[in-house]
Amino acid sequence: MILIVSKNNEITTTEIIKWLLSMGKRFVRVDEDELFEIKMLNGKFILQSERNNFFLDDITSVWYRRGGIKFKRFCYDNEAINTHMYEAQHWLEEYVLHLLESKKHINKQTKAHVNKLLVLEAAKKVGLDVPNYFLSNTTQDVQLGKTIVKSITGNVILQNLTENTDGIMYTAVVDKKISKDFFISFFQEKIEKDFEIRTFYLEEKMWSIAIFSQNDRQTQLDLRKYNTENPNRNVRYLLPKSVEEKICKLMKALELNCGSIDFIKNGDKFYFLEVNVVGQFLSLSDTCNYSLDKVIANYL
Amino acid sequence: MKKKINFQEKNKLPLTFDYLEIINVKKNISHDKNVIYHISCNICSTNYNVRREPHKSLVRML
Numbered sequence: 001m002i003l004i005v006s007k008n009n010e011i012t013t014t015e016i017i018k019w020l021l022s023m024g025k026r027f028v029r030v031d032e033d034e035l036f037e038i039k040m041l042n043g044k045f046i047l048q049s050e051r052n053n054f055f056l057d058d059i060t061s062v063w064y065r066r067g068g069i070k071f072k073r074f075c076y077d078n079e080a081i082n083t084h085m086y087e088a089q090h091w092l093e094e095y096v097l098h099l100l101e102s103k104k105h106i107n108k109q110t111k112a113h114v115n116k117l118l119v120l121e122a123a124k125k126v127g128l129d130v131p132n133y134f135l136s137n138t139t140q141d142v143q144l145g146k147t148i149v150k151s152i153t154g155n156v157i158l159q160n161l162t163e164n165t166d167g168i169m170y171t172a173v174v175d176k177k178i179s180k181d182f183f184i185s186f187f188q189e190k191i192e193k194d195f196e197i198r199t200f201y202l203e204e205k206m207w208s209i210a211i212f213s214q215n216d217r218q219t220q221l222d223l224r225k226y227n228t229e230n231p232n233r234n235v236r237y238l239l240p241k242s243v244e245e246k247i248c249k250l251m252k253a254l255e256l257n258c259g260s261i262d263f264i265k266n267g268d269k270f271y272f273l274e275v276n277v278v279g280q281f282l283s284l285s286d287t288c289n290y291s292l293d294k295v296i297a298n299y300l
Numbered sequence: 301m302k303k304k305i306n307f308q309e310k311n312k313l314p315l316t317f318d319y320l321e322i323i324n325v326k327k328n329i330s331h332d333k334n335v336i337y338h339i340s341c342n343i344c345s346t347n348y349n350v351r352r353e354p355h356k357s358l359v360r361m362l
Contacts, residue, residue, distance in 0.1 A: 009338075009348040017344045029345035051345075139315070151316045158320070165322050172319035185314040 001058045002027040002300045003100065005109060006065040012282050012293070013065050019297030027300075028054050032067040038096055045096060056096065061104040061300045066278050068109045069097065106202070106258045106299065112277055114254060116152045117186070119275050126249040128272040131264075133188040137181045139174060145190075147174045152186045154276075170222040191271050193220075197237055197263040200281045200292055201256075202299065204248050207292060209284045210237035210265070236288045239263075243270050250275070260284075 002020065006013040008031040020027050030036075034049040045056040047069075071093045076082040101108045117135075124130050134141065150171040158167035173190060192214075199208040212233040213219040219232055239247075247261060250272075260279035264271040285292035307313060341349035 008346055010346075011348070011350055014341070014344045014346050014349055021343065031345070137312075149315045149319065151314070161322070165324055167320045167322055169316045169320055172316070174315070178315065178318070181312070183312040183314045185316060 001054065001060060003054070003059045003062045004029045004065060005062070005067060005069055006030070007032045007067045010066055012280065015282060015293045016063075016297050019294050020300070023297055025297070025300065028052055028059075030067075030069055032070075035070050035072045037072045038092060045099070047096070056099055059100060059103055062100050062106070063296070063300055064105065064107040064109050064112060066112075068112070069100075071096075104300075106296065107256060107277060111255050113154060114256070114275060114277055116154075116274055119250075119254065120272075122253045123250055123272045126246045126253065128243070128246050128250065129269050130272050131189040131191050133186065135184050135186055137184045139177045142174050142177070142187055144175060144177065145173060147187050148172060148190045149174050149185055149187055170225055172222075191264050191266050193264040193266055195265050197239065197265055197270070198284055199239060199247065199261045199263065200259075200284060200290070201247060201251055201261060202258045202292075202295065206239065206244055206247065207284070207288070207290045208237040208239050209288050210235050234284075234287045236290075239270065 002025060004013060004017070004027055006029060013029065017027065017029065030049075030052060034051055036047045036049045036052075039046045039048055041055075047054055047056065071089070073089050074085065076085050097109060101110065120130055120133060136142070148171050151169045153169075156169040158169075161167040174187070194214070196211040196213050197208055198211060199206050212235075216227050216230065216232060218225050218227045243263075251257065251259065254275065256275065256277060258277070260276045260281055262273040262276070264273060281292055284290065307317060338348040338350060340347045
C-alpha cells in the first residue's frame with residue numbers, strides 16, 4: 001500500500017491518485033488536519049487518526065508531497081513526568097518517521113524544506129554555474145539595475161497581509177539606494193536570459209521545459225507574474241548531459257530524489273537558480289506531454 | 301495592482317518588502333455562485349476535487 005502525505009486542497013495529489021486508481025494500486029492519503037496516535041497491535045506499529053489507520057508494515061512506498069504526518073502527544077500532570085514523556089514521545093515519533101522514510105519513497109518529510117542559501121553553496125560545489133550572490137543589510141554594494149533582491153523563504157506569498165489583500169514577493173531589480181539599513185537580505189547578480197528552464201527530477205531522470213519569458217515585460221524578471229492574456233511560449237527542452245550529471249550530484253548531496261529545478265540560459269551557460277522540492281509540475285507535464293503524473297504513479 | 305503599504309513593525313524587514321506587490325484578493329474573486337468549482341471526493345480523499353467539465357444543462361441534453 002502507498003502512503004501519500006499531502007494536503008486536502010492539493011490538485012497534483014488528486015491527479016496522481018486518479019492514475020493510482022486506474023493502475024489498481026492501493027493507497028492511503030494523509031492530510032494536514034490529521035493527528036496520528038502511534039499504537040501497537042500484535043507487536044506491529046499501527047498509526048491511527050480519526051480518518052485513517054494502517055500498519056507501518058503494510059506501507060510499501062511513501063510519497064511525501066506536502067504538509068506532514070503529525071502526531072498526537074499525551075500530556076501528564078506531573079511536570080517532571082511530562083518533560084520525560086515529551087522526550088520519549090519525540091523519539092518514538094522520529095523512529096516511526098524513520099521507518100516510513102526507509103521504505104521506497106519520493107522525498108522525505110524530514111528533508112522537505114531546503115535552505116536556499118545552502119542549496120546555492122551545494123550547487124557551486126558540484127560545478128553548476130550560479131549567479132554571484134551576497135547577503136547584506138544595506139544597499140552599499142548593490143549595483144543599481146544589475147542586482148536583484150529576492151526572498152530566501154520558500155513561500156513568497158503573505159496571505160491576509162491586510163484586510164482583503166495578499167502580498168507577493170516577486171524577484172525584483174534593485175532600482176534605488178536605501179539610506180537606512182534593513183533586515184539581512186539576499187542579493188544576486190541579474191543575469192540576462194535567453195530563456196528559462198524548469199527541470200523536473202525524479203530518481204536521476206529529468207524532464208525539462210524551456211520557458212520564453214524574456215520577451216514579455218511582465219514575466220521577464222519573474223515568470224510567476226503569469227501573463228494569462230498572452231502566455232509565455234513553452235517547449236520541451238533537453239539539458240546537456242554534463243548539466244544533468246551535475247543535477248544528479250546536487251540532488252544526492254541534498255538527499256532529495258525529486259524536485260523542480262530552475263535555470264537561466266545565457267549564451268552557452270546554464271545558471272542554476274533554485275530547487276523547489278514541493279513545486280508544481282503538472283503544468284510543465286501537460287504542456288510538454290510528459291505525463292509526469294503517470295510517471296510518479298508508476299514509480300510508487 | 302501595485303500599492304505601497306507602510307508596515308508598522310518595530311523590527312527591521314528585508315528589502316524584499318520594499319518591492320512587495322499587493323493583490324486585492326476580494327476584487328479577484330469573481331466566482332459565480334451558481335457554479336461548483338470543487339466537489340468532495342471520497343475515492344480521492346479530498347474535499348477539493350476540481351470539477352473540470354461544467355454540467356450540461358438538461359435543455360442541451362434533450
